[in-house]
Amino acid sequence: MPLLSSLFDAPSRWTALDPVAARAKDVADRLLPGGSVRALLHGRPAGHPAHPALAQLPIGTSVSALLLDAVATVTPGGAALEAPARGLAAVSVAAVAPTALAGWADYVDLHPDQQRTAIVHAAGNALAAALWTASLFSRRHGRLLRTAGTSVAGAAGALGGHLAYRWAAGPNHAEHLVHLAGDGKEFSDLGPLDDLPEGRPALRRIGDAPLCVLRRGGQVLALTDTCTHLGAALHEGEVKGTGAATTITCPWHGSEFRFADGDVLDGPATAPQPTVETKVADGRVLARVVGPPL
Ligand code: FES
Secondary structure: OOHHHHHHHHHHHOHHHHHHHHHHHHHHHHHOOOHHHHHHHHOHHHOOOHHHHHOHHHHHHHHHHHHHHHHHHHOOOHHHHHHHHHHHHHHHHHHHHHHHHHHHHHHOOOOHHHHHHHHHHHHHHHHHHHHHHHHHHOOOOHHHHHHHHHHHHHHHHHHHHHHHHOOOOOOOOOHHHHHHOOOOOOOEEEEEHHHOOEOOOEEEEEOOEEEEEEEEOOEEEEEEOEOOOOOOEHHHOEEEOOHHHOEEEOOOOOOEEEOOOOOEEEOOOOOOOOEEEEEEEOOEEEEEEEEOOO
């Protein structure tokens, strides 16, 4: 395995972090507000995770300060760049709190191996923030402290990227289902209507794509089955509501999706569930995955 990947994979196995990880989850559950504030921290109103978007600001300002410091080092009269570099460091410090809060909200629902990596990622960023803060108060070592902070933040940020891409914390876990289910032009036969249990979600498939299918009398509702948040099976969840307002709540972390359009109404998911069009013909259920709601 590539050395860098091995290095970044290591924290996921550090079980000694588990007490800290559990404590961080407990504190988040108690302190972070729920409802619309929690939804905002996850990024649900934007349909995009908030944490990686917010992280752009401290990354951008700290790297900009680093470049100013580099120019100041090799330019006569570079001392004039100290004030703007210090201002950028101050913006980095100010951006840490909202970025960390959004990350903390996402952290709560991660799997234990992901949480261990997230703890190391957060510790690195906390150290970076401390170094940036110290740089604001140091007349002699400001540049050194900013450089150290940005270096640590770079490593912590790379670990965060590894957590997202290698360990799948944050991406949409259902996007591939659209492709597994074919081109969505043709309806597929899901079997006799009478084989579906009344009022209880059931698992059916189009090709390799699992579907969560709900029969209500002669009507059939369906969504793709793999939760966009972290991949739980939605057909094991709870059905609420009636008609166009019928929803399914994910059994793992409570994301609630509307059958009609796949929209996320509650929970940590930010991506809507790819939708499925159904019809009943000659007593058989036909379905096609329409795609991600746009
Ligand atoms: S897997 Fe987390 S809400 Fe569905």
